[in-house]
Amino acid sequence: MSAPALHPPITGRPVPGAEVEILAQIGSRFPDKVRDPSVVRPRVLKITIDRADLVEVARYLKDVLGFEHLSCVTAVDWKDHFESVYHLSNWYNGTILQVNAHIPYDDPRIDSLVPLWNAANYHEREAWDLMGVVYEGHPNLERILLPKDFKFHPLRKEFAQEVDRQYISRRKLKGGK
Amino acid sequence: MGPQHPMTHGLWNMRVQVDGETITDAAPEIGYLHRGYEKIMEVREFQKNVVLTDRLCYVSSITWSHAYCLAVEKMMGIDVPDRAKWMRVISLELQRVASHLMWLAAFGPDLGLLTGLLWALRERELFLDLIQVMAGARMNQNYPRIGGVRNDFPENFDAMCRRSIEHFREKLVEYRKLFHDSKVFHMRTRGVGRISTADAIDWGVTGPNLRACGVNVDLRRLDPYESYEDVDFEPQVWKGREGGDSYARFICRFNELEESCGIILQAFEKMPKDGAFRVKPPRRAEGEGFARTEDSRGEALFYVCGDGDDRPYRVKIRSPVFCTMAATPIMLRGNKLADVVAILGSIDVCVGEMDK
Numbered sequence: 001m002s003a004p005a006l007h008p009p010i011t012g013r014p015v016p017g018a019e020v021e022i023l024a025q026i027g028s029r030f031p032d033k034v035r036d037p038s039v040v041r042p043r044v045l046k047i048t049i050d051r052a053d054l055v056e057v058a059r060y061l062k063d064v065l066g067f068e069h070l071s072c073v074t075a076v077d078w079k080d081h082f083e084s085v086y087h088l089s090n091w092y093n094g095t096i097l098q099v100n101a102h103i104p105y106d107d108p109r110i111d112s113l114v115p116l117w118n119a120a121n122y123h124e125r126e127a128w129d130l131m132g133v134v135y136e137g138h139p140n141l142e143r144i145l146l147p148k149d150f151k152f153h154p155l156r157k158e159f160a161q162e163v164d165r166q167y168i169s170r171r172k173l174k175g176g177k
Numbered sequence: 178m179g180p181q182h183p184m185t186h187g188l189w190n191m192r193v194q195v196d197g198e199t200i201t202d203a204a205p206e207i208g209y210l211h212r213g214y215e216k217i218m219e220v221r222e223f224q225k226n227v228v229l230t231d232r233l234c235y236v237s238s239i240t241w242s243h244a245y246c247l248a249v250e251k252m253m254g255i256d257v258p259d260r261a262k263w264m265r266v267i268s269l270e271l272q273r274v275a276s277h278l279m280w281l282a283a284f285g286p287d288l289g290l291l292t293g294l295l296w297a298l299r300e301r302e303l304f305l306d307l308i309q310v311m312a313g314a315r316m317n318q319n320y321p322r323i324g325g326v327r328n329d330f331p332e333n334f335d336a337m338c339r340r341s342i343e344h345f346r347e348k349l350v351e352y353r354k355l356f357h358d359s360k361v362f363h364m365r366t367r368g369v370g371r372i373s374t375a376d377a378i379d380w381g382v383t384g385p386n387l388r389a390c391g392v393n394v395d396l397r398r399l400d401p402y403e404s405y406e407d408v409d410f411e412p413q414v415w416k417g418r419e420g421g422d423s424y425a426r427f428i429c430r431f432n433e434l435e436e437s438c439g440i441i442l443q444a445f446e447k448m449p450k451d452g453a454f455r456v457k458p459p460r461r462a463e464g465e466g467f468a469r470t471e472d473s474r475g476e477a478l479f480y481v482c483g484d485g486d487d488r489p490y491r492v493k494i495r496s497p498v499f500c501t502m503a504a505t506p507i508m509l510r511g512n513k514l515a516d517v518v519a520i521l522g523s524i525d526v527c528v529g530e531m532d533k
Contacts, residue, residue: 012398013398069381071469071478072478072495087480089476091392094399096469098467117379123500155216161216161219
């Protein structure tokens with residue numbers, strides 16, 4: 001904890017209204033780097049950033065706003081671009097923040113968050129393994145779930161799988177789609 | 178150690194580097210049970226994926242399919258009826274007790290305490306019977322639905338639960354004598370597999386393993402979902418000095434057994450006696466949504482994207498064991514080789530959800 005004075009002890013109870021305050025702080029610190037910040041539902045926030053600003057924003061979120069727990073790193077293939085989605089939890093007031101970082105399709109690279117959270121280590125390895133997004137600066141970017149000699153990134157949409165339904169649904173029998 | 182080793186409780190490998198008897202380094206090797214869940218779920222309709230998520234972890238099916246349903250509901254923007262929320266709370270807690278008893282049954286033999294296996298599995302039957310009466314199956318129940326639960330409780334279900342819990346509470350006294358009062362048990366678990374609070378948070382350890390470090394984080398309390406806001410319960414946190422070892426993890430899990438029983442009894446008193454238990458969800462959905470729940474092993478998070486089809490575009494499963502596994506080298510370093518089972522047994526590994 002770099003700024004202990006800012007953070008109260010972990011009480012295990014949510015702090016009402018914390019999400020609005022956090023959103024205001026993010027908005028005033030990064031007025032032009034953070035796009036469409038919003039409160040999705042109580043205790044849940046969402047922001048979108050550019051991949052170049054990831055480490056700077058994440059460091060601020062961790063050190064100043066107390067998002068000390070990295071829940072999850074997801075890579076999503078939107079066919080024309082990738083998205084790396086980070087879920088950051090705050091143990092002090094119970095909020096969780098979703099950060100979407102845009103990655104171009106032909107250059108799937110983004111900075112690694114391992115220097116900030118060791119938890120990112122396995123998540124980023126998994127995202128690289130299954131989706132093929134390169135996390136630059138990762139200490140050990142190897143396949144984790146699939147065999148080491150596997151040649152593909154199976155969660156990409158171009159990786160074929162049997163998409164037809166394996167039976168004829170009642171809807172289809174009636175002439176529906 | 179592994180992939181076929183009595184301590185693995187599944188199929189995974191732990192590479193351990195030793196200097197004499199002392200562990201200098203360790204590296205988990207996982208993926209033996211990878212079934213490509215996230216890819217399979219992309220071609221099945223929202224509702225059908227509940228069957229798949231049941232099988233993520235055979236020990237705690239309901240908590241996993243519930244987390245998935247919750248995430249899809251957040252994406253679709255559905256509100257679950259009040260009664261269904263309480264029914265989910267009850268089914269989740271029944272499942273949590275069954276899951277913790279399965280862990281206890283595995284942890285006992287890890288330490289050579291075979292009585293623990295027999296006793297815990299015997300009492301687990303009580304709760305599996307309740308789940309069978311409720312959902313029709315002992316395991317892989319397919320009980321939660323997007324928008325509620327599958328079926329209403331059977332008649333007199335509250336009386337059945339009360340009777341079983343009353344009996345189980347008597348047994349818990351015996352358990353205390355078997356585990357807590359055993360000198361050998363203390364010697365095997367105290368002070369081994371220690372992880373500091375800062376490391377645990379940094380590596381993403383959650384659930385009872387994090388609470389064993391003295392961090393008061395229980396998502397049922399910190400980020401309440403369903404009806405947990407109205408339930409009066411105490412998150413089980415290690416309160417003594419020097420937590421974070423195998424013994425603290427054992428204590429936190431063990432105390433949750435009693436706590437979950439209390440939640441079940443409370444829920445029966447507080448839940449509305451009648452009303453809808455399910456709403457019809459829309460068939461197609463667009464957008465993104467996620468939900469995190471307190472699984473029996475830690476924080477379970479589902480992130481679901483939809484592109485307007487009747488199937489999810491992308492599903493991400495955040496498994497608590499996957500993250501805890503990343504921290505096991507820290508717990509193992511400096512301990513003796515014989516303590517590996519005492520450490521890995523206490524973090525409650527479930528390979529099905531870890532490898533997805």
